[in-house]
Each structure stands twice: as structure tokens, then as C-alpha cells.
Amino acid sequence: METSETSGQLEEALERVHATGPERLGRLTNHAPMVVEALAARGRAGAVHRWLDLYRDRLEDFPDRVAPVTDDNWAQALGDPRRAADWIDHFARALAERPWRTVLAEWWPRLLPGLYGGSTHPVIRVGHAVRTLESGENAPRRTELAHALGYWAAVHHTVSGVTALPAAPTAEASLDAGPAIPDGLLGFPARLAAVRQLPDWAGEVTDPRAARERLAELVRAATHRYATHGHGEATMLVHASTAPNAVLRTLDSLPRDLWAPSLHAAWTASAAVTAMYAPAEPVTYVPPARLTAEEVMERALAHGDEHVIKFTDTAVDVGDERALAAAQRAIEISEPLV
Template sequence: MAYELHDQALAALRNTGPELRNGAPNHAPMVIEALTVLGHDDAILPWIENFRPQLADDPRTSVVLDGEWEAALGDYTRLGAWQNLFRRELQSASWTDVLETWLPRLIPGSMASGTHGIIRCGHASRALANAVTPARLDELAKALAYCAARYRLVGGEPRLDGVLALEEATRQLPILETSSDRSGPPPRVVKRLNERPDFTAAVARLAPPSNVSVALSELAEIGARLYLHDAGRHPLVLLHTVTGPAAIQLIVANGSSKLAGIAFAYSWQALAAWASAYSRGLSADPLPTTAETWKTIIDLSVESGDDHAIKFAEACRRLERQYPSPVFRAAAADWVHRVVEARDWEPQQLVDAGIRTRLAAG
């Protein structure tokens, strides 16, 4: 894959923050990396210009976090200091060593940003595996800083003490009551699982995987099935049950077996949280399929300009190659058609349909 325009695009985003003007996560760095992998480099700079009105400024400070980093976890007012800490770390150690050190510290709190910080780390890791450049190191620093600044725990440590396979463990997850209010930012909804000790117990019933890479593909396949079963209710939230494990795969591809085991456990916990908070569980119906080709799905995703459609199509295509299942293509097609069909809807209609989770600024 060619990354000729990737660093130029990162430079164009240099002074933009990890969240948009309306408070939603900023997907721009992830989108440009996904467009690179999809071979749509020509769409990168026009996409940025169309997206730019939504972007917010990045904080600027000379302060660097030092020994007090644990006390600063979850403190978004110190985002700039977190960024400077990771810039310093990446100057004195390899990016893979920095991930080995910091991901186990940060991934327990990744649900606070709806796993977007970790997903951003995945895209940054793949770009760095292609070539180490100053722009890509800075992107990883920003991704790690976002994980740290939005840190918040959900459930206890996922110890995976059980004997259940992934599908059965997913079927035994507790589901939040249908009467529960699911409006507003998804991390706020997921936070209610802290009041459910049965959630932590259900997560622990999973047996540890013998092969983490294969288990992450299987986890993403279950996520695609969860998405398709409830795409009529909460499609935007549930597509992260696919993109989350897909991003973890990109991170652990260059890490140790210890890192892979930790990352898998928290990836499973994140999927379990999305499933418990937003889904009705796995369906017993036959797996959905689509006759559309990947070229059609990807071209439509790029044409739509939708940030999630681009990232979702790339992740699903990659996962299907690793773990053949019709649900990956069906899920990618479902989302992009929902986006295209709703392009003229009012903001509140999009929120009501689960295509957006909050109204735009203003």
C-alpha cells in the first residue's frame, strides 16, 4: 500500500483536536489511513476539506506530564500535557516499546471515548509499521493521549477465568432493560454497567484464547452479527463491535504475546459492553448476506464521504479475508446504504434512527 499522501494529510490535520466541535470523536486521522489502505489516495485531501468545518483546535501547551501521570488519567483538561508526554516517550524509545508499556495502562479505560482512542492507535500502528516518520509518530502520540485524557473504567478487570467459547459467552451477557434511556453519548449509557456485577461476572466466563489473532477475527464476526441484528435500532454504536477488534489486531500484530492477551481481554470486554447496553443479543436466524461486491461497497462508502462508512468498509473487507464470513460484507453494505438513504434527513431524524448519537453543534 502506498502512503505518499498520508503524511501530507496528517500535516493538514496537525492542529486539530481529538474531538469535533460537537464533542464527538474526530475520525479524520483514521479515515485518511483507511483511504490509503483502500487505494483511494485521490479522495484524501478533498475529504479533509469537506470535513474541516467540523474540526476543533488542538490544545497547545508546553507542559509535560511526568511522575503524576496516574493522577491525570481521565483529566481531559490535561490533554496537551498528555500529548507532550507521549511525544517525549516516542523520541526516546521505539513506537512498539511505547505501546508495550502504555497500552496495558490505558486500555482498561478505553470505553470512556467509545474505544475511539484505541481504534485511532490501531490505524496509527499500521501506518508506522509501513514506515516510521515524524508525522506518524506524532499521530500515535495524539492517539495515546486521547486514550489517557478520556480514561474511565467500565466493569472490573476482564480476567477470562471461564470455559465458554465466544459465541456462548456472548449469548450469556446481561442486557440492559429495554426501558433504559439510551439517548446521549454512548459511553454515558455504557457506564451504567458499573452498577451491574453480573456484567463483570459474564465477561469472566469466557475462556482465554489459544490464538489471539484468530480470536479477534471471531470476535469481530460476532460483532458484525450483533450489528446486523440491531441495525434498525442502534447501528452507529454497534458497528464499533467490529472496528474495535479490527483495530486491536493492527496493534498486536507488532507486539508481544503478553500485550496481545491483555488487548484481547479488553476488546472482548468492550464488545460485551456494547452488546449489553445496546443489543438484543445474537440472533438465531441464518447469517445475512449481500450480493454486492466489495468494489461497489467501497466506492459507495468513499463517495458518501461518511467517516464511519469508510473505516467500516476497510475493516470489514480486511476481516473477511482473514476469517471468511458473509456477515462482514453484509454489515458494510447495510451501513453505507443507511447513510446514503438518510443523507437529506434532519439531524434529529438521524439521532432517532441511530445513525448519529448526538445533535450537531448549535
């Protein structure tokens, strides 16, 4: 689907984005690089600058540097959001010296336990960056991976003390089985801290092929589930599918011995988000029209919300009728960009 025109427009958009920081207000993620990549990947590169113009008020300047991150001090800088620029610089240097897959393979197991930082957005940004590098490598795309990995390292946040519960046989049933977090807690960090029990659906999976199959099943189940449960929190619940899908997109660029750990991290994140924002009751949802993937993507672009576009991109990856209906549901219940 990518053409030379598509590529050039994506590069220009990424260069615009790289002059800005990974967050605004110290807590809200910059979604622009993920959205422009999704639009380009879905044949809508001609819309990326127009969308960026609408989104620009939600962007902040690139943050100040503190001190260089090095091979000797990186562990002390991990999880320090003040060091975002330092981390981005670190990965830019690494990617200039070594192949991007080598850098990714080195850092993926270091960063994977902290997948929850930034409300799972960093791993999602990495997934988009990897997809575009797999379709063609150049400097702006490598720079985007540096920004994505740097953001992940800066907001790296682990979760511990979660008790494993017996899981149902399927991802869909296991997502349903996770104990919901009580109402009244505000913000992602507080709700995440309240997650104490999750079904252990990833179980003892160690085989890479089985891990891939389970990860694909999880993405499909979480995407389908949004149609009936998305009203619990229209924005945050999209991450139950977009985060594991980012991991799934990255697998082929990683050594196979990292696939099973990736499944375990993706499952825990998806199940946690599902529990954190579960509605009191599901609803029956029948989409107003049976649309093609292209039609749903066009409606998501017209709607403009960054989460809607990224969720629709994941729904198109899943590709079945229930997934496309879930994307329509996201368009219906989410606030448009303008």
C-alpha cells in the same frame, strides 16, 4: 498496495489533522485521522483531501496546554480530558527519544483498562496509527501515534463492578447472551454505567496464540452481527467490531505476554457496546447485491460517513460474504456525510 504517491498523500492529510484537536464540543471524537488512514490503506489515498474538505466543519482547533505531563506526574494526569495537549506533547517527546514499539509496549498495559474512554475511539485511533507505522515509519505517522495515545490517556475511563456470567461456546452466541440495557438512558457514559453483567467468553485464556484466535473470532462475530442488529443504533454498534479489530491489528507490534490481556479488554468492550445498544429484535437482512470488497469500499467512500468507512475497513479485514453484507447494511441505515 501502498505506493510513494499514497504515502505522500497520507502524510499531507495527517499533517492537516494534527493541527486540530482529538474532540469537538468536549465529547465528539475527531474521526479524520482514522478515516484518512483507512482510505489510504484501501488504495484510495487520492480521496483523502477531498474527504477532509467535507469533514472540516467537524474539526476544532488544537486544545490549549495546561502543564507538562512527566514521568513523575503522569498518573495524576491520566483520565483528565483538559490535559489532552499535554499528553500528546508527552508522547511526542517519548516517540522522538525511543522506538515507537517500545513506547507502545510500555503504555499499552497502562492504558488498556481505560479502553472505554471516548466511546472506545482512542484505541481505534491507535490501531489505525499502528497499521500505518507497520507499513512504513516516518515523522507524520509517529506524530499520529502520539496524538492517538495522548487522546487515550486524556479520556482514560475504566469500568468496574461487572459480574461475569457463564458464556456460550462461541463469540457470536456469547454476544447474543449479554443482558440488554433498558431504553431511556441517553449517552455512552450513562449506558456504559448501566452494564452490570456480561458473559465471560474470554474466560481463562492465557496462551497468546489462543488469544489471537479468539480475538479474530470476536471481530468476525461482531461484524457479522451488525447486519441483523445494527438498527439498534447504527453508529454506536459499529464499535462492537471496530474496537476489538483495532486491538487485533496492534497485537503483532506488542510483546506476546500482552495478547491475552488485550483479548480480555477487547471482549469486555465489544460485549458492553453490544448490550448497550441491542435492538428489541434482530431482522433478517439480505444485501441487494453481492459486491466485492473493492466495490463495498467504494460505496462507503461515496457515502462518506466516518463510521461507515471505518466499519467497512474492518469488514474488508474479515473479508467474507457476511462481513461485506454487514458493511452494505451500515451504508443503508447510516446518515451520509453530505
